[in-house]
Amino acid sequence: MTTPHYIENSADAIRFVRDRPWYPLFAGHVYEVPVSALGTICMACWSMLADARFSGDVLPGERLRERYFSLIDRDDTTPEEWGKFMDTLWNVVDAMDLEQQATWFIELNDPVTIKGHYWVHDGVEYLDAAHTMPRDE
Template identity: 60%
Template sequence: MDTIIFVKDRNWPGTDSRIYEISTADLGAICVADWSSLTDGQFSGDVLPDEGLRERYFTLYEREDDDQADWDAFIDDLWQTADDMGLEGLADWFVELNDPTTINARYWVLDGIEYLDAAHTMPRDEM
């Protein structure tokens, strides 16, 4: 896959378009950046893509001491989780981070052709 296109029922924040096109090579970094920019601590923990990360996040979030080394290790593990998720998992996480009730569709683009399902972009022997 080359690109994923997300379509909203309203314009994406900061744009005049309902369409947001993301290179598949950038999707993991965009998800982590979107997560990092969240300001609601409870929501930030709730939308983490892994139960173990959620538990660690809430433990760190609720602690009174602010040990930067623990937060750095958590962020390193978040990056590793994103790297291991695969494109469909990352796309699901992206939707969850960006108001899923307003995202109507996603299209998987391979060689300029849009598909509704990621599986259609894979060679038959990989399905």
């Protein structure tokens, strides 16, 4: 079985360029993430946020934000409710396209310091994911 053409031409990774090192991840200014792991990395970044208000403010979608703030404002929230919330969040992130995940990653990681992001396919950088895909001509 051969790989479909659109999968062969999709981005392999995304490079986020920052004006300062990516501490504590590493000392470099460029953080390269495989596109297959971008959603998981976004979730990891979100789950490590220390500020509960900021954590809610950066959630993708008004309904998720409302649900999150409802949960944190209650004293009787159960682990099952948090588990259902996290399942919903995972589903939302999995349903995002790569550009949406990249935008969320930037929001989670101090957008003022991130100067650009580039999609990488076969070692070549592109300005957006669409340019790594085949054209409909």
